[in-house]
Amino acid sequence: xxxxxxGLADGVTELVCARLADFGYRYRLLDxxxxxxxxxxxxxxxxxxPAGVISGPDWTLDLDxxxxxxxxxxxxxxxxxxEGDPVVAAALQFEADAGLMALLDDLPCPVVNRIxxxxxxxxxxxxxxxxxxxxLNVPATLVTSDPAAARAFQHEQGExxxxxxxxxxxxxxxxxxxxxxRLAFLRHGPAQFQAFVPGRNVRVxxxxxxxxxxxxxTEAVDYRYAHLDGLDVAMKPATLPAAVxxxxxxxxxxxxxxxxxxxxxxxPDGEYVxxxxxxxxxxxxxxxxxxxxxxxxxxxxxxxSKTRRLA
Amino acid sequence: xxxxATRLACLRYRSLGVQHQxxxxxxxxxxxxxxxxxxxxxxxxxGSLTRLAWSIELNSSKADARGCLGDKSEGRTGPAAAGxxxxxxxxxxxxxxxxxxxxxxxxxxxxxxxxxxxxRIVPAPLTPPARLVWRLDAAGLAxxxxxxxxxxxxxxxxxxxxxxxxxxxxxxxxxxxxxxxMLAATLAWLTGLPCPVVNRPxxxxxYRGxxxxxxxxxxxxxxxxxxxxxxxxxxxxxxRTFGHHLAxxxxxxxxxxxLTGEAGYLVATDAGWQGLIAVQARTPVCLSEPxxxxxxxxxxxxxxxxxxxxxxxxxxxxxxxxxxAADAGLDFLEVAVAPVRRGLAVVRVDAxxxxxxxxxxxxxxxxxxxxxxxxxxxxxxxxxxxx
Numbered sequence: 001x002x003x004x005x006x007g008l009a010d011g012v013t014e015l016v017c018a019r020l021a022d023f024g025y026r027y028r029l030l031d032x033x034x035x036x037x038x039x040x041x042x043x044x045x046x047x048x049x050p051a052g053v054i055s056g057p058d059w060t061l062d063l064d065x066x067x068x069x070x071x072x073x074x075x076x077x078x079x080x081x082x083e084g085d086p087v088v089a090a091a092l093q094f095e096a097d098a099g100l101m102a103l104l105d106d107l108p109c110p111v112v113n114r115i116x117x118x119x120x121x122x123x124x125x126x127x128x129x130x131x132x133x134x135x136l137n138v139p140a141t142l143v144t145s146d147p148a149a150a151r152a153f154q155h156e157q158g159e160x161x162x163x164x165x166x167x168x169x170x171x172x173x174x175x176x177x178x179x180x181x182r183l184a185f186l187r188h189g190p191a192q193f194q195a196f197v198p199g200r201n202v203r204v205x206x207x208x209x210x211x212x213x214x215x216x217x218t219e220a221v222d223y224r225y226a227h228l229d230g231l232d233v234a235m236k237p238a239t240l241p242a243a244v245x246x247x248x249x250x251x252x253x254x255x256x257x258x259x260x261x262x263x264x265x266x267x268p269d270g271e272y273v274x275x276x277x278x279x280x281x282x283x284x285x286x287x288x289x290x291x292x293x294x295x296x297x298x299x300x301x302x303x304x305s306k307t308r309r310l311a
Numbered sequence: 312x313x314x315x316a317t318r319l320a321c322l323r324y325r326s327l328g329v330q331h332q333x334x335x336x337x338x339x340x341x342x343x344x345x346x347x348x349x350x351x352x353x354x355x356x357x358g359s360l361t362r363l364a365w366s367i368e369l370n371s372s373k374a375d376a377r378g379c380l381g382d383k384s385e386g387r388t389g390p391a392a393a394g395x396x397x398x399x400x401x402x403x404x405x406x407x408x409x410x411x412x413x414x415x416x417x418x419x420x421x422x423x424x425x426x427x428x429x430x431r432i433v434p435a436p437l438t439p440p441a442r443l444v445w446r447l448d449a450a451g452l453a454x455x456x457x458x459x460x461x462x463x464x465x466x467x468x469x470x471x472x473x474x475x476x477x478x479x480x481x482x483x484x485x486x487x488x489x490x491x492x493m494l495a496a497t498l499a500w501l502t503g504l505p506c507p508v509v510n511r512p513x514x515x516x517x518y519r520g521x522x523x524x525x526x527x528x529x530x531x532x533x534x535x536x537x538x539x540x541x542x543x544x545x546x547x548x549x550x551r552t553f554g555h556h557l558a559x560x561x562x563x564x565x566x567x568x569x570l571t572g573e574a575g576y577l578v579a580t581d582a583g584w585q586g587l588i589a590v591q592a593r594t595p596v597c598l599s600e601p602x603x604x605x606x607x608x609x610x611x612x613x614x615x616x617x618x619x620x621x622x623x624x625x626x627x628x629x630x631x632x633x634x635x636a637a638d639a640g641l642d643f644l645e646v647a648v649a650p651v652r653r654g655l656a657v658v659r660v661d662a663x664x665x666x667x668x669x670x671x672x673x674x675x676x677x678x679x680x681x682x683x684x685x686x687x688x689x690x691x692x693x694x695x696x697x698x
Contacts, residue, residue: 036545041595043543044553045528052544089593091571096594098570099543102525116515122491125499126514128447140448143496145437146457149444165499166491189476189489190443190496 001065002027002302003054005100006072009033012284013072019295025303028061030054032074036096043103050106068302069104069111072280073097110258110301117256118279122167125192127255127276134251136244136264136274140195147183150193154180159196161221172222196221197265197273202238204245204262205283206252207297211245213238214286215266235289244272251277259298403464405430405685408501409471414666416471418678419685428466428686435474437496445500452503467685469643470501470510471663473517494518509642509684516639516662523570525597527660534634537656539602543570545595547588554584557600560652565598577601602658603650607668610636610644611680618669621648625655635660642684 002020004027006013013029020027030039040055043063054061082089101115120127128138142153143165154160154175162179164170173179175193201216201223215238220226226233240248244264251274252260261281265273283294405423409416409432416432423430437443442457456463474497476490498517501508519526524538531538542553542565554565564579567587578587578598590596606625608617615629625648636644645664646657666674 036593036595040546041544042546042549043595045525045538045541047532047537049529049532092594095569095571098523099525099595099597102523102528102570103543105526106529116519119514119518122518123495123498123514125445125447125496126502129452129499129502132447137449138447141446143445143499144443145439146442146444149442153446164488164492165495166488167495168488168491187439189439189493190437190445191492192496195448 001061001067003030003061003066003069004028004071005030005032005035005069005104007031007033007074007078009078010072010074012282013070015284015287015295016070016298019299020302023296023299023303025299027302028054028056028059030056033078033080035100037080041099043099045106049108050103063103063107066107066109067304068109069107070298070302071104071111071113110304112259112298112302113257113279120255121277121279124163124165124276130254131251131274131277134254135247136251137271139197139273139275142193143190144193145186145188145190147186150175150183150186150191151180153193157195160193161196162191162193165190165192171225171228174221194275197267199265199267199273202240202264202266202272203286204240204248204264205281205286205292205294205297206248206257206260206262207294208258208301209249210297211240211248212286212292212294212297213240213245213264214290214292233289235286237290237292241270241272248274255279258301403429403466405466406436406463406468407432407471408434408436408468408474410434413471414674415664415678415681416469418666418674419469419682422678422682423685426682426686434472435476435493437474437493437500438476443496443500445496445503447503454500454503456500465504465506467507468501468504468509468511469681469685470508470512473497473520507685509681510662511640511642513640516641521573521661521663523568523597524599524658524660525570527657530635530638531657531660534631534638536628536631536635537651537654539651539656539658540600542598543595544598545591547591550587550591550596550598551584553598554578557652562601562652564601566601568597568599570597575599600651602656605647605649605658607645607647607659608632609664609669609673609677609680610641610646611677612642612684614680616669616673616676616680618673628655643681 002025004013004017004020006016006029008014008017008029008031017027017029038057041052043050043052045051050063052063054063076090079093082093104111105114105116120130125141125143128141132138140157142149144150144153160175161172162175163172174196201218203214203216205212205214215236216223217234217236218226218231220229220231220233223233248262248264251262252258255277257277257279259281261278261283263275263278265275267273286292287294405428407416407420407430411417411432420430420432436456440459444453444455446453456465474493476486476493478486481489494517498512498514501511504511525541525543528538528541542550544550544553550565557563557565564577564583566575567578567590568575576583578584587596606618606621608615608621610632613633615632617625628648632646635646636642639662641662643664645659645661645668647659647668648655649658650656651658664677666677669677
């Protein structure tokens with residue numbers, strides 16, 4: 001039995017559930033919007049791993065029967081409105097989530113993905129070091145609180161972009177005259193600059209040992225927000241060079257991610273450069289544009305199936 | 312077996328009735344930054360134009376407050392805050408990333424200075440007036456940090472903190488963003504330092520600093536270290552059954568330990584069990600079998616320092632404790648071993664050892680060993696990408 005932890009209002013979780021249902025893979029949904037209020041949990045640890053049950057409104061799942069877990073935690077907007085003091089409610093929700101995370105960390109079955117594995121995404125420059133070690137090229141990156149260093153970097157690289165270093169999402173922007181005039185603000189703390197890499201965006205999803213590459217054609221600096229600039233996006237399935245594909249799999253494995261979304265760019269000279277790895281990829285966008293069977297691969301991974309079964 | 316309700320700094324048994332609504336402590340909210348990055352996506356996507364690191368517009372009050380930070384904050388400029396000022400001759404230094412009130416930092420600083428080695432306690436190494444230039448490209452990693460216009464060549468680093476950004480003068484939303492940015496930069500900076508770094512963190516450790524014993528269970532089990540029996544449940548009947556099960560084995564009560572807090576509460580009376588039911592109505596609770604008097608130990612490099620000389624059966628755990636530290640990638644780790652009904656068990660693991668858990672002779676040995684790690688013949692865990 002597969003356990004899906006997420007919110008039904010979340011399109012990605014909904015797609016995973018739909019694919020599991022298509023394939024006849026048995027699963028239970030622990031709807032995090034209603035967790036823990038609508039569930040009863042009894043998890044018991046002795047010297048072995050955890051034992052016990054999770055009970056939903058009309059089902060009970062023995063931990064020993066779980067063959068795979070898909071988890072996609074929700075932000076406050078995905079939860080039921082808190083009762084009583086919001087600070088206390090938030091603290092209690094953290095406590096409930098912490099218990100669930102501890103359980104998922106300790107289950108012996110495949111978990112997509114364990115919490116600790118995703119932590120590297122909170123520091124992009126840290127992750128860049130890991131990606132480089134896995135054999136992926138990373139763009140020239142400068143993290144600095146020194147305006148002179150930022151100016152020198154731009155002078156050397158020509159076109160430069162800036163973006164957040166942490167897990168807080170930001171729109172990638174080019175460093176232009178307006179921003180250069182405000183470099184003095186760097187004194188408050190370092191920011192991340194990268195050499196602009198020309199070429200075509202390629203999004204890679206690794207699912208276990210399978211790789212799905214999607215080429216994205218757009219004029220936007222950050223294709224995720226192309227619509228904000230009135231620009232179009234086109235996506236096509238792509239084939240990666242074997243060495244790049246192997247490096248992507250190695251990076252995911254090094255990060256302990258059974259399922260990863262890896263952002264690459266293919267330069268005009270054919271070289272591939274890696275920007276980051278997303279431990280909780282919203283793959284629905286790519287699957288819908290290309291028809292690539294990413295959710296099918298996730299379903300097979302959770303079920304322990306080696307053979308892809310298309311709906 | 313006689314059960315001791317021993318008070319430790321990090322394990323306080325209290326009346327559940329008084330404390331049960333306290334829930335998770337502030338530490339949980341700190342952890343929230345890293346635990347679930349998706350939680351913050353929505354708001355920051357919308358506000359991204361004003362959230363991008365250095366492009367944040369500072370209002371005048373914040374700018375004023377930032378101007379005061381150099382006077383108010385530790386470790387930035389003054390000898391009073393930083394332990395000592397750094398002169399030009401002191402450019403090669405040992406950096407203690409933590410606070411001057413941390414006895415570990417203070418003790419190591421004193422030892423390094425006694426050897427004539429320049430050292431400095433810095434709680435937030437990347438905040439003003441520090442200037443960081445960290446560059447990764449095809450040639451590798453090059454990293455340079457300057458304070459007071461003087462480049463800091465680091466001989467070693469002891470990690471005792473994560474570099475908390477003083478919120479004074481910051482809009483709360485901007486502070487949360489900048490704190491996340493500062494944590495991200497500091498982690499990368501520490502990871503790439505070519506010098507010895509004691510407790511060079513992984514992302515998992517960096518963002519889940521004081522993790523509960525539950526979080527360590529898998530690693531402890533892998534190392535063959537026993538752990539107390541634990542139950543997580545929001546079913547009051549199952550919690551009470553756990554209490555009865557322990558009582559039948561001669562153990563009075565169970566210990567309720569919030570997974571996002573550091574305190575433990577002995578639940579042994581009817582009032583206590585009723586209080587627990589009130590908590591369970593909102594969240595599952597973690598109950599552990601009570602344990603006897605804990606015996607703390609520090610693992611420093613390959614050395615283990617016990618608070619007092621342990622009996623043979625405790626000492627027999629040493630190879631597995633060393634393995635635990637090695638598997639966790641830590642050079643400096645505190646554990647506590649205590650008797651439970653089935654023998655000995657590890658009842659606490661802390662990647663930020665607390666010196667006050669030890670008597671003065673053991674404290675001294677710990678500080679000596681820690682200092683030796685910082686000025687080593689053999690370096691602690693190597694950098695991920697040396698220049």
